[in-house]
Amino acid sequence: MAKTTDGGRAPVPQRLLAAATRLFAERGYDKTSVQEIVEAAGVTKGALYHYFGSKDDLLHEIYGRVLRLQQERLDAIARSDAPVEKRLREAAADVVVTSIENLDDATIFMRSIHQLSPEKDKQVRAERRRYHEKFRALVEEGQKAGVFSTATPADLVVDYHFGSVHHLSSWYRPDGPLTPEQIADHLADLLLRALRP
Structure with a gap:
């Protein structure tokens, strides 16, 4: 059985997810x-099936963990007392940074969502929709308050920003000229400029 890079100290589910993420991305x-995943994680197939019912469950969890993180952060941003323009900018930048920080997960998702079982695909789409609706609510709040232009419907504004976010995995490189935070600032500024009355 292959040795793990952490010497086997990480909990088995984390080792399985780390191995699956690396292999799916590569x-x-x-x-x-499944055999390649368990060998890379240094565990047995029985361990994989104990923690994850299938390879499909691993794929679902790889995407789900990033979306849960992003949802928690968006919920906290949306609840804050900051002006709506500041909250939207922070949310727009946050989704860029967290996507770049978890780029393998995003790459895997964009390449492989169509391979999820119909039930898991439905769950993922519902989770994504919840995130997009919360983000859209910030745009709509600003539009209703007159802070943002109503010339473009909120749905299109959200699609515009997330189109950029989903495209990151096709061009971003860690050794590129911009840091994740700089890219996030540029994309958030573009979004806010598009909404300026």
Whole structure:
């Protein structure tokens, strides 16, 4: 059995997720076997099936953990007492930074969502929709308050920003000229400029 890079100290579920994430990002979901995942994690197939019912469950969890993080952060930003323009800018930047920090997860998701079971696909889409609706509510709040332009419907504004976010995995490189925070600032500024009355 292959040795893990952490010497086997991390909990088994974390080791399985780390191995699956690396292999799915490098080879693709469909070209990675359960055997390769368990060997890379230094565990048995029984351990994988104890914590995750299937390879499909691993894929679902890889995406779900990032979305849960982003949802928690967005909920906290939306609840704050800051002006809506500041909250939207912070939310717009946060989703960029957290996506870049979890770029393998985002890459895997964009390449492999169509390979989820219909039930898991439905769950993921519902979770994403909840996030987008909370983000859109900030845009609508600012539009109703007259802080943001109503020339473009809120749905299109949200699609515009998330189109940029989802595209990050195709061009971002850690050794590039901009830090994740600089990219986040640029994209958040673009969004706010588009909404300026």
